[in-house]
Amino acid sequence: MKFNYLFLPVMLCLTACEDKEEEPKPVLEVKTVQIDARSYSEWVYFSFEKGEIVTVNPNSFSTDLNWDIAFHRNDVRLNGGASGKGAGGALKTSAKSLTEVGTAPASGYKTDGMKSIMTKFTLPVPVFEDQPASTEINWLNVDTSNPPPVYTLFDDVYVVKTAQGKYAKIKFKNYLGDKNETMIITLEYAYQPDGSTSL
């Protein structure tokens, strides 16, 4: 046993040295952001480049290139397809944590289409409206068939393309805020600003 312990640091050093030689890839910083997406009527727009929420005129969001992703309750919008004139799109990976995704896939990104969105929660029948939104991203299921609503959070990692065609990987961590407010989203993401597929 003593013998093994003596060799342990040596072996650790060896493996560490090996790693260094093999991959000099810089690790992207994983950021966590909380977004208040409680409103039924308003979307909240976010830019990966700026790393913050951006103000977008709700009447001209589809021609604005300053945002990459937007949130409304459990609905998500990407700047592309029916939602915008950018290069936005999303792809659901099989990964369950951000570290499992090292490279953005070359193809398979789905641009936004039209989706039925709840714009007012009334009973017995809520108000729905068709709006542009991502049909690829489904991070939270809300079952309102019987009160109280049942929320199911999915743990998938998505790779998304920004308005400029750059890549980011995202994971929805929670739909509850620090004070238990429903639809304050905790989003974990890593953004590649150099335009490469390396994540």
Place this chain on the structure above:
Amino acid sequence: MSRGKRVFHLLCILLPAVSVQAQTDTLVTEDITHLREVVVTGTRTPKLVKDSPVLTRVITAKDIRKLNPATFRSLLEMELPGIEFTSNANVPNINLQGLDGNYVLFLVDGERIAGETRNNIDYDLLNPNNIERVEIVKGSLSTLYGSNAMGGVINIITKKNTRPLHLGLNARAGSFGEQQYALNAGLNRGQLNSQTSALWKTIRNYTLEDREYLTRIYPDKVIADPVLRKKEVEGGKSLNLEQKLAYRFSDLLSSEVKGTYLQRERFNAGAEGTVLHNLYYSYNALLRNSLRLDERNHLDLSYNFSRYDKVNFYHRIDLKEKDYTHHLHNLRLISHNRLTSRQMLTSGAEFLSETLSTYMFQSGEKFSADSYTLYTQHDFTPAERLNLLTGVRWDKHSNYGGNLSPSVSLKYTLSRAVTLRTTYAGGFRSPSLKELHTNWDHLGMFQIIGNPHLKPEKSRTFSLSGDYSRGKMYVSASLFRNLIHDKLNLLWNAANDTIYYQNTGRQILKGAELNTAFSPLKNWKVQMGYTYTHDGRREDGRNLSYTRPHTAVFKTDYTFGKTGHRTVISLNGKYLSSTDVYSEDNEGAYYKIHYPGYSTWRLQVSRHYKDYLALSAGLNNIFNYTPAVNSFYSSGSAGRTFFISLNLDSGLIFSN
């Protein structure tokens, strides 16, 4: 006994080896009929069960010790047929023969407890290790206890120390990380009597997974859920402390003070648990003086304070916010006067005040209600075999004014073995502060609005019972009919965005109960209970009841071994029949969900060393029943679970 011998005996306890031999100590000679237990709930005066004009069911400390329940709830579930606890969004929801927590009054030492969650008290306030006995009276007892006592009263009498010095320790461990540690200590010196109890317990969360898809049955179609559901059952931890001090100043005057404290943390399920844990605090103080004027007359003066707080603990940001506090003050003077050898008069005057502030009111609002009460009860024995109890109560409530509740009970002793009883009682329930003043946005879905003009709900109960006892055999049978009118319902407004309370409901409950206890052998006891309930809650021609019509409990234990080294094997069963529960969907169409009947069985083996050590091991739900679909009214059972427990009692050591 030598030290070596003692160690040997201790080892024996730990071994499962059992010598089959009848034995003769207290556990066997106990009275299984419970007819000679002293009870107070039915008349507010001490009476033997067999003499009480009001049919009273007792669970004694001995029963509790033998059953060794993990919680107060499981004690009631194992002992009483006709009782079911379902889980409403992880909050326990009592159903006693068709009536929920609003209509079953829980008392501790005859006093009310503040605080409720979905109309249920915090059952964790009740520490099974500190219970002397539980008295259960079904049907209305509003004449004596006022509001809420419409379906029954469950009065928990806490332990009173009678030994000079006493120490009891309990430890328990079980599935899902369950741990419990309890201490009971008593002191009895001259005129002073002290009883201390403490309980700390914890259990972690676990998940129930459906095996079948939840199916809603419409008259013309059947819709199954697209996914199998999961339900997380919440654990938690709690600390329960109680100190009781009694002092006898003289033969005329004695006083008692009691303080109880509970602190409980709920391990909220799912994503909510990642940001929020609910905390609950209960504070209770009781002062009671008893003044004996002479042989025939005595007075009891008591003041009870009870407070319950709910606090949201946002643990990610270490923030605690109180969002509910309920205070209750109850001052009571009771006069007991023996008029003649055949007549007893019990009269009371009470003041009850409560204050509530809750997240269900508009921000910062706080409401109060007071009631003043006078009541009198005449206990009359006109003939040897006949006992007549008549009572009347008048309440004046700050919101709705006066209310009168009468009652009359008759007991007739047909023979030495057979007793007949009948009761007619008017019951009531005052609208709660929540029902009067709520103004709450229900999760952004709709508004719930209280109504300050509500009247009390009223009931009329009629019951008839007979019991037979001979030697080690006891049978009792009873029938009841309970009509509740002016029942509070939640109605939708025309715009479908608000629900509000109205006195429009009506519910007729009818039922029967059968209980029996007997000893086929000296060391073998059997107890069975059965209830039938017909809940006539109808809407649009559909029965909206969620009460399972047939329920039964079965309890048996067998004792082996010689005095000093006993082994008790006990088996408990509970059966609940199937039921269909109708609900209305978002489009106003009715559908039903079928809940199949089920039974669960529990096996326990206890090894006793004299009276001061007991080691028990048991399996809950031995046949591993789990519901195929976990929905509102399903059992919530996680399947087979185990527990072990160790009870130490110093009683014998100190008295030697």
